[in-house]
Amino acid sequence: MDFEALWLTLRLAASTTAILMLVGLPLAWWIASGRGVGRAMAQAAVALPLVLPPTVLGFYLLIVMGPLTAPGRLLIRLAGHPLAFSFGGLLIGSALYSLPFAVQPLVAGFEAVDRGYIEAAAGLGAAPARVFFSVVLPMARASLLTSAVLAFTHTVGEFGVVLMLGGNIPGATRTLSISLYDLVEEGSYAAANRTALALVGFSMIALVVIYLLPSTRRSDGRQADVVR
Amino acid sequence: MEGRPTLSDRLLPGSVLPDSLLEVRLKHRVGGVSLDVAFCLTQPWTVLFGPSGSGKTTVLRAIAGFVRPDEARITCGPKGEILVDMQEGIFVPPHLRPVRSAAQTARLFPNMTVEQNVAYGVQWGSHPEDEQQVLQEVMEKMRLTTLARRKVDGLSGGERQRVSVARAVAAAIAYGGAGKPLLLLDEPFAGLDSVLRDELVVLLRDWLRQWKVPVLSVSHDAGECFLLDAQVIRIAEGQVVDQGPVEQVLAEERRRMLERLRMGR
Numbered sequence: 001m002d003f004e005a006l007w008l009t010l011r012l013a014a015s016t017t018a019i020l021m022l023v024g025l026p027l028a029w030w031i032a033s034g035r036g037v038g039r040a041m042a043q044a045a046v047a048l049p050l051v052l053p054p055t056v057l058g059f060y061l062l063i064v065m066g067p068l069t070a071p072g073r074l075l076i077r078l079a080g081h082p083l084a085f086s087f088g089g090l091l092i093g094s095a096l097y098s099l100p101f102a103v104q105p106l107v108a109g110f111e112a113v114d115r116g117y118i119e120a121a122a123g124l125g126a127a128p129a130r131v132f133f134s135v136v137l138p139m140a141r142a143s144l145l146t147s148a149v150l151a152f153t154h155t156v157g158e159f160g161v162v163l164m165l166g167g168n169i170p171g172a173t174r175t176l177s178i179s180l181y182d183l184v185e186e187g188s189y190a191a192a193n194r195t196a197l198a199l200v201g202f203s204m205i206a207l208v209v210i211y212l213l214p215s216t217r218r219s220d221g222r223q224a225d226v227v228r
Numbered sequence: 229m230e231g232r233p234t235l236s237d238r239l240l241p242g243s244v245l246p247d248s249l250l251e252v253r254l255k256h257r258v259g260g261v262s263l264d265v266a267f268c269l270t271q272p273w274t275v276l277f278g279p280s281g282s283g284k285t286t287v288l289r290a291i292a293g294f295v296r297p298d299e300a301r302i303t304c305g306p307k308g309e310i311l312v313d314m315q316e317g318i319f320v321p322p323h324l325r326p327v328r329s330a331a332q333t334a335r336l337f338p339n340m341t342v343e344q345n346v347a348y349g350v351q352w353g354s355h356p357e358d359e360q361q362v363l364q365e366v367m368e369k370m371r372l373t374t375l376a377r378r379k380v381d382g383l384s385g386g387e388r389q390r391v392s393v394a395r396a397v398a399a400a401i402a403y404g405g406a407g408k409p410l411l412l413l414d415e416p417f418a419g420l421d422s423v424l425r426d427e428l429v430v431l432l433r434d435w436l437r438q439w440k441v442p443v444l445s446v447s448h449d450a451g452e453c454f455l456l457d458a459q460v461i462r463i464a465e466g467q468v469v470d471q472g473p474v475e476q477v478l479a480e481e482r483r484r485m486l487e488r489l490r491m492g493r
Contacts, residue, residue: 114335116331116333116335117335117337119292119294119322119331119335120330120331120335120337120392121337121348122293122294122321122322122323123292123294123322123327123328123329123330123331123396123412124328124329124348124349124395124396124399125323125328125349125351125399125403125404126323126348126349127323128321128323131323134337134348135337135339138337138339139337139338139339
């Protein structure tokens, strides 16, 4: 097995998860407590990577990050090198592509928190930030864990965006899924099988962890749709 | 606790509350009720009295800031600090109002123990010893001391209710702002057995009076209003129909209660 690719995959997944937790928490809270057209637009934008072929996202990111557009040229000047075909570019692509997997469980978890608890805390003088961290987040912690595990595993499993955006540079952009593709192309089926098995095993473990988590229940007793 | 002045020693002298604690003018349509009320709080304990569905809870929630009324002006304190003026577009968010509240349904934070719940709204950051003492006293008075370290999910309905009220009372006494906040309690003694209820009513009344924490509560129990010796605002179908001392406003209820007692004999 390509251990360099394994190490890169794990680094990419961990960094993507970290970024998504930072961005996803406020975004999910805003979606869960918002209403109207703004909320619908945000939800649609977040869910877009679920329905688009990853190649579409990869293509546009390639354009935006490349020297053909003004934002691309700015990014190149800021980073000192083109982001496409680098780990940094891959990270941005992964984060966007896994965004729905991080945000949607959080939104479901936040929506399952009865508004009465938020009012109870505010009625005791707690400011919104304190209400969020001391009451809402602990009550939605199962969703938080689900969100992190899904973001991580989905990043491990992505292929199209990586291929479009990163190419196949060992140590910089060649992840396990790309390495598997290469192995099959070369006809090394035994090595491909080991890599594939590693990915299957990993995903299985992650899913078992999610289903072992205490379920998030709504106050009306219905199960919240954590994975939807 | 020896050597330290008790908190009661630190209470301000005199027992007079400001002339006007709260002025409310409120119009709001909710469900089938169209609420149109105006009243002024002047007494240490006032009860909104009326049948269920008459709009009492909505009034309380509007004062706390959880309802955006259609039309309203709510001011509090002697200086008439504006909490809500829908015409002027003023709507102070709940946590910034000089108000502490407990809803009718006890929403206890499930990730905390009983004691942590009660301590949640305590704000005297610079006086940890006083905080501790207030907490202890609240826990004792509300008969919660033995439950202090329990998680809240195993509590009975009556216990949950007591924790919810204790939490609001502690937050009102250990209020971080200037003066004392108005304490809003929605059916605070519902679900308690009558002996314990009568005890707690008298205890809380005297204790909160000592701390100069004014209270506006909701009830449909005339006996409770008499025990509280409260000012009563009677509400029916979204309108204030009477306001005054309990003996006056609930004279009819009192006559009926006595009648029932006599008949039972």
